[in-house]
Amino acid sequence: EAQVTQNPRYLITVTGKKLTVTCSQNMNHEYMSWYRQDPGLGLRQIYYSMNVEVTDKGDVPEGYKVSRKEKRNFPLILESPSPNQTSLYFCASRPLAGGLDYNEQFFGPGTRLTVL
């Protein structure tokens, strides 16, 4: 089954304790991205990657890191989480298909993070 998986689905942690949220897709997609969702703000992009070893900042990258060592994986790293990073996080992927042609972005199930 074609899918994007994220782990963990739920996480409660404390300020300053490094954490990683994993994201993996089995569709051989070049493009992967991370979003955070906050009430009243919709989804905002944190980082994206257009291929292996190619990553770039989205709209809200502060406090986050990513890496893209393999095509299928795109982990999100919070080196020193703070309470304002409490949010619902989504990973997504899609093929590049020559630019803007592809019509659907596949989302993972989401990770609900609480930082105390």
Add this chain to the structure above:
Amino acid sequence: AQKITQTQPGMFVQEKEAVTLDCTYDTSDQSYGLFWYKQPSSGEMIFLIYQGSYDEQNATEGRYSLNFQKARKSANLVISASQLGDSAMYFCAMREGSSGQLTFGSGTQLTVLP
């Protein structure tokens, strides 16, 4: 300035009736794409419909249609014959530029009443 504006934080509709969810967008690109996603209370993001900026016909997918008015920069979602299962948060989004980044609106919470 907001790139995607959804002015209806909440909407109610009677079961079996049609409902229109508003979305306006702002871009100077000629080539862009418009999307609608549904997010039920379980939290997952479900792709509903897509409209390309060069598409002359309005997109339709089953009970969903996208009322695309390019000159007015609007991309309203029309749900016909609402069902109780349509109760969810609905997001409008736009993809533009070479990065292909999706920009989302703040969402509309739709409640379908029996």
